[in-house]
Amino acid sequence: MHPRSLLLGLLCLFNLSASLAAAPSPEPGTEVYAARRAKLMAMLPKGAMAVLNAGPEIDSNSIYRPDSSFWYLTGMPEAQTVALLLPDVPVGQRYTLFTQAKNWEKEQWTGYRIGQTQAKTRYGADIALVNDEFSKQMLEHMRDASSLWLYDGGDAKFREQVLANWNKRASNSITSLPVYNLAPTIAEMRLIKDPTEIALLRHAVDLSLKAHYAALPLAQAGAGEWGMRAAMIGTCLAGASARMAYSPIVGSGVNSVVLHYDAANQVLQPGAMIVNDTACEYGMYAADVTRSYPVGGKFSAEQKAIYDIVLAAQNAGYAKAVPGARMHEIFDATVDVIVDGLLKLGILKGNKAEIIAERRYRSFYPHGSSHWIGLDVHDAGSYEVARVPVDAAPHLRNYAPAQAQLRAGMAFTIEPGIYIPADAKDVDPKWWNIGIRIEDDYLVNAKNVECLSCSLPRAIPELERLMRKH
Numbered sequence: 060m061h062p063r064s065l066l067l068g069l070l071c072l073f074n075l076s077a078s079l080a081a082a083p084s085p086e087p088g089t090e091v092y093a094a095r096r097a098k099l100m101a102m103l104p105k106g107a108m109a110v111l112n113a114g115p116e117i118d119s120n121s122i123y124r125p126d127s128s129f130w131y132l133t134g135m136p137e138a139q140t141v142a143l144l145l146p147d148v149p150v151g152q153r154y155t156l157f158t159q160a161k162n163w164e165k166e167q168w169t170g171y172r173i174g175q176t177q178a179k180t181r182y183g184a185d186i187a188l189v190n191d192e193f194s195k196q197m198l199e200h201m202r203d204a205s206s207l208w209l210y211d212g213g214d215a216k217f218r219e220q221v222l223a224n225w226n227k228r229a230s231n232s233i234t235s236l237p238v239y240n241l242a243p244t245i246a247e248m249r250l251i252k253d254p255t256e257i258a259l260l261r262h263a264v265d266l267s268l269k270a271h272y273a274a275l276p277l278a279q280a281g282a283g284e285w286g287m288r289a290a291m292i293g294t295c296l297a298g299a300s301a302r303m304a305y306s307p308i309v310g311s312g313v314n315s316v317v318l319h320y321d322a323a324n325q326v327l328q329p330g331a332m333i334v335n336d337t338a339c340e341y342g343m344y345a346a347d348v349t350r351s352y353p354v355g356g357k358f359s360a361e362q363k364a365i366y367d368i369v370l371a372a373q374n375a376g377y378a379k380a381v382p383g384a385r386m387h388e389i390f391d392a393t394v395d396v397i398v399d400g401l402l403k404l405g406i407l408k409g410n411k412a413e414i415i416a417e418r419r420y421r422s423f424y425p426h427g428s429s430h431w432i433g434l435d436v437h438d439a440g441s442y443e444v445a446r447v448p449v450d451a452a453p454h455l456r457n458y459a460p461a462q463a464q465l466r467a468g469m470a471f472t473i474e475p476g477i478y479i480p481a482d483a484k485d486v487d488p489k490w491w492n493i494g495i496r497i498e499d500d501y502l503v504n505a506k507n508v509e510c511l512s513c514s515l516p517r518a519i520p521e522l523e524r525l526m527r528k529h
């Protein structure tokens with residue numbers, strides 16, 4: 060290697076690591092959350108009262124993660140927190156946080172609690188009370204409220220308690236006292252990412268690419284799926300991820316055709332196809348990135364033939380992804396390319412229009428092309444599904460006829476795939492156990508749609524080169 064190219068290479072490495080320096084994931088300022096709450100409160104009718112729960116502690120074995128919509132409006136990381144929003148009371152009294160009481164004897168075991176002082180100074184609450192106060196306060200404010208907007212964060216017990224009290228009051232009222240689920244309203248806000256969110260999402264994607272680079276050279280015969288998984292988790296956590304964006308999928312051979320295989324306990328067999336669908340969470344934001352390549356890094360003719368179709372499908376989807384485009388146009392474009400390609404290889408047989416109308420491609424392409432990303436890997440926000448037969452399969456209800464139009468600030472994936480299981484009916488065995496998915500993350504800007512993750516190579520020669528580097 061020429062000394063200058065070595066130097067350039069080192070500089071590139073340095074820049075990559077400098078831009079992803081292992082800083083603790085940032086806390087956006089209280090003004091960011093205050094602005095979101097103000098926007099939400101402006102949408103609520105006069106006399107509304109909104110109650111939000113941070114969500115239950117599900118797993119004592121991992122770091123507590125508050126519900127995404129709760130976080131979106133509060134930035135509060137602590138369990139057993141409830142937020143009360145009263146849009147019509149004077150400024151300075153509209154936002155109450157109910158949090159755990161400070162208690163050193165308990166904190167010594169399970170960690171410092173935020174407490175009521177910091178709930179105000181660090182998290183912007185107008186009023187901060189211990190969570191034991193919630194029931195009493197709730198009843199008091201219910202007397203003045205004319206509608207209830209509830210977000211339970213997945214805590215069914217909380218929902219029942221709040222609803223029981225509201226319904227008791229409503230049943231004794233001569234005017235109607237409606238109760239609404241707040242989730243769709245917050246979801247529509249979350250669909251359009253603000254600059255703070257976009258910065259965090261970009262970082263989550265960049266860190267995820269670093270994880271993929273770490274895994275590529277480990278795809279060697281005799282090694283384990285777990286080694287690739289471990290390298291990626293290690294990269295994410297070393298980059299200050301609190302957790303992965305989702306359970307990593309590193310499936311080789313027979314597991315490459317299983318969409319959500321996450322055991323990662325098989326030995327890599329020479330030449331077997333690997334689907335690696337792994338990404339980091341950063342600052343609560345989830346990336347979602349998939350690359351597929353064979354163990355040892357040399358594509359067979361059959362693997363290459365399928366790979367080229369999937370890559371062409373993804374590019375065709377991206378070509379449709381312009382501001383104003385409807386979500387289903389992306390999916391339709393991927394289906395068109397995949398059906399053409401599989402017909403040409405003789406894996407699908409028959410008439411193209413019939414195959415598409417009967418959705419027979421689903422034997423090999425059983426999922427949608429796209430979903431929103433953000434605080435959740437399958438992020439909140441409607442796809443504006445229309446014209447769906449009542450008996451349609453769930454994935455069709457979710458994706459295929461999605462009328463949602465791409466608007467600036469939306470973030471989503473394009474992830475076509477082809478999966479040919481062993482014993483696939485009427486399919487030449489040479490195609491069996493080839494599973495390939497290519498998934499990238501996209502951001503809608505004012506005038507274009509930007510691929511955030513496409514610097515991670517997708518072309519076969521580049522992938523082969525990266526895997527040989529070992």
Ligand SMILES: [Mn+2]
Pocket residue numbers: 347430472474498
């Ligand atoms: Mn995905």
